[in-house]
């Protein structure tokens with residue numbers, strides 16, 4: 001038989017290498033074809049196609065080279081063995097059967113391993129995998145995610161996006177995460193902001209297009225005070241979400257200013273991005289306005305431009321999928337939707353207090369919430385315990401539900417640790433820049449006018465009655481604070497570090 005390749009090719013090591021390389025190459029082609037033809041790109045598919053299989057391919061190629069080199073060395077040393085391959089004679093029934101079994105077996109094996117690796121991908125790509133494999137670590141994020149507007153958007157869609165480069169980055173940090181979970185080295189809670197989250201333009205904007213955001217969004221709030229009657233009040237406002245198309249000229253609102261008309265960069269010295277001493281806004285004409293916090297002791301001459309962060313969706317929407325809600329907000333919602341009976345005296349106050357006690361474990365919390373609320377009514381309203389026992393029982397169940405969705409003591413997760421930046425009541429949010437203290441050299445202030453982001457249309461309060469205005473009116477705080485409401489920020493009394501919430 002004439003050999004097509006030099007003799008040195010015909011050795012077992014080179015042969016194994018050749019088989020390995022060609023099988024990996026075949027599967028790479030197959031998976032690339034699947035990736036190109038499926039509608040939804042699968043970020044995790046990249047791990048095999050672009051990371052693992054090329055590894056095998058390279059290894060196969062190295063084996064080929066090593067086999068040849070070894071053969072060459074043996075030959076020089078005079079130890080060259082004349083290799084012979086077995087002769088297969090298909091006229092011999094024994095040979096025929098073995099050859100058939102071998103061929104069919106190999107093909108089946110290849111098909112199944114390709115299918116198997118595809119299924120393995122699909123699983124690592126699933127939200128179930130992301131959310132439950134490291135159970136306690138990811139539990140808060142997974143539970144909050146299941147209760148968010150994005151519960152049908154895969155984890156990988158926001159955390160990785162498509163394409164191989166971010167996939168590899170995610171895998172590298174992923175391997176470290178696996179290590180830290182195995183050796184119990186992970187921080188509690190997981191620190192945010194996530195340093196190398198993919199720029200939001202490449203994830204969020206795949207589904208939400210800033211130019212197509214429109215108009216104002218009407219939002220209704222119902223509030224209850226912490227008094228015996230759970231004094232109720234209402235507020236309706238238009239949130240000027242906006243957006244718009246520059247060509248058509250109908251552009252306005254929050255998204256327009258932030259995402260279309262201006263590119264905003266800022267410097268923050270602290271990891272949580274709370275203190276923002278320096279901001280640069282570049283408008284469509286390329287004019288730059290620099291705003292500085294007049295109260296911050298920040299030396300602009302020491303600014304390193306590489307440390308500027310370009311503001312994107314995440315700077316406002318930092319909790320699109322994992323929202324740990326503030327207790328007042330949740331209890332108001334559950335009371336206004338009749339899940340908690342609003343006629344139970346002090347229920348607002350008792351529920352919020354029961355939620356805010358720092359428990360060490362989920363199970364302890366669930367028990368203590370029941371005891372806390374039961375004891376309160378047994379002690380203060382013994383009559384009510386008889387007449388409204390069902391309502392009290394239902395209230396306890398609902399408060400426990402609020403707890404289980406918003407507090408995760410094992411990971412030390414709650415609204416206090418992961419503030420929401422989309423607003424200004426319970427964390428500084430918009431007021432990190434819109435506090436009236438960020439001023440440009442020519443005196444322009446980043447607006448903190450109460451009507452610039454929203455228009456309050458309606459409020460209904462026990463004392464003032466019904467107030468209505470289409471132009472927008474001043475906010476009437478549900479309890480009279482005198483001049484404090486002008487002098488202090490909402491978070492001074494309602495924020496995570498303050499008692500009064």
Ligand code: HEC
Nearest residue numbers: 130131141150153154155158190192193194318320321322
């Ligand atoms: C709609 C987009 C989106 C989806 C879907 C999503 N996340 Fe997130 N996730 C984020 C953003 C944004 C952050 C916070 C980034 C920051 O503050 O730096 C985050 C933060 C996290 C954190 C850090 C801790 C924390 O709570 O901030 C973990 C862990 C996490 N996500 C896991 C998951 C898992 C697991 C899933 C799927 C079950 C998932 N995410 C789905 C957008 C998303």
Ligand code: HEC
Nearest residue numbers: 149150153157158200203204205206207208313314317320
């Ligand atoms: C794969 C598509 C997809 C991606 C990626 C995505 N979203 Fe969404 N988002 C949706 C859908 C669908 C809804 C509407 C859900 C509904 O109304 O039930 C939504 C709703 C929202 C809402 C309204 C939420 C509410 O509570 O009403 C906001 C805000 C939002 N997304 C922001 C973001 C941000 C910020 C990111 C990037 C971190 C992002 N989205 C990434 C699909 C996506």
Ligand code: HEC
Nearest residue numbers: 200204205208210217239241254258259312313316317422
């Ligand atoms: C300056 C802060 C800010 C930035 C930056 C920002 N948003 Fe928003 N966005 C808001 C506010 C405020 C709302 C209204 C909040 C609400 O619905 O409670 C909103 C609402 C939304 C909604 C829901 C609209 C609706 O009608 O329910 C979506 C979707 C959204 N934003 C996506 C994005 C995306 C994607 C980006 C990045 C391209 C982005 N936003 C950047 C502040 C911001």
Ligand code: HEC
Nearest residue numbers: 253254257266281289316422423430432433446447452453
């Ligand atoms: C990192 C700083 C920063 C944060 C955080 C921020 N903004 Fe702004 N915002 C700016 C700057 C700077 C401008 C002014 C741009 C210019 O020079 O015209 C602006 C302008 C605006 C405007 C237009 C104001 C006007 O006078 O017409 C609106 C509306 C707005 N922001 C809404 C929001 C909302 C809502 C939030 C919170 C969800 C928010 N911003 C958070 C920096 C910020």
Ligand code: HEC
Nearest residue numbers: 221422423424425430434447448449450451452453454475
């Ligand atoms: C930079 C934009 C901006 C400015 C300036 C601003 N707000 Fe707001 N405000 C928001 C956003 C965004 C929300 C919505 C938060 C949410 O989604 O619930 C909000 C919500 C509110 C709420 C409902 C709060 C709640 O959690 O129930 C009140 C009340 C309010 N603002 C009052 C004011 C007052 C009073 C001022 C003036 C001192 C003011 N706002 C200035 C952006 C702004």
Ligand code: HEC
Nearest residue numbers: 223224225226328425478479481484485488489490493500
């Ligand atoms: C000087 C302290 C202080 C400041 C500043 C303050 N509040 Fe309050 N706020 C209170 C107190 C006290 C209550 C009554 C709490 C209760 O009865 O549960 C309250 C109650 C409320 C309530 C009704 C109770 C609830 O949460 O359901 C709302 C809404 C509210 N404040 C919003 C705001 C907003 C928005 C701002 C900023 C514009 C603000 N507050 C600034 C002290 C303050």
